[in-house]
Amino acid sequence: MSSEHPMIARFRTEHARLGGTGEIVILPDSVHTAVLAAQALGCEPGAIANSLLFDAGGSPVLVLTSGAHRVDTAKVAATIGVERLARATPEFVREHTGQVIGGVSPLAHPRPVATYLDPWLEQHPVVWAAAGHPAAVFSTTYDELARLTGATVVDVA
Template sequence: MHDHPNVTAVREALGGAEIVILDEAVHTAALAAAALGVTVGQIANSLVFDADGEPLLVMTSGAHRVDTGKVEALLGVGRLRRATPEFVREHTGQAIGGVAPLGHPKPLRTLVDIDLEQYPVIWAAAGVPQSVFPISFAELVRVTSGTPAEVA
């Protein structure tokens, strides 16, 4: 898995940072937290939305769900809905369950859940469902050029 093209793209986008490969795929924040021995809130879910036809990446704490009405109002979009698996793959090059916050064909507009700031270390997917990497809130905002926001 260390040589998977998605993992390589994420590693390169992070400047060579270490990627952790778990024994099994983790498709939920709860499974990722259990595998890492951390709280579910420390898992930064990468959720792709279709915002009036444009991709929007929302990095949210695994402890809660995105309030789409709140995000629509924040961004001034007419319709925000969860993206289809095809839309996600088209814009990220990655499959749902392993979407990383970076390493995409081109940067995505990104919101970063301010709830993640309370944790010294958060964990995000690294391109495939069994790969993750540790990062701080400030660094996540920096590497994604994301906007900190209240999304839940």
């Protein structure tokens, strides 16, 4: 019997199903910021793909942004054609992703979530993103992340 957290196991299964090739890494401690994750992984903060879930009038919107950026919610809302993007509550995040804030992965959600990808991530040969739990991350490439998620590329900053 595995002692792996159920959300990491769920992510691992979906990652494999979709043909993900990256490594899943369990960090010794939860890393709550891109800077802390980058330090733990030995990469630049910009190579961390933050998975930020927003509430667009009751519909979830996932923005995968470089750890070097802050999302301009008004700009992204206008670009994707929604009235506004509000900070999602922890309950909203769990309902739509099955995961908790700080561990939201770009995939393995109960239902499809509209997903948008920061083109800034493309400059990094390896990108790291959450793997369903605050202490779990996985390596990928920009192209693979786009393929795995079906994300639309939008300028987020």
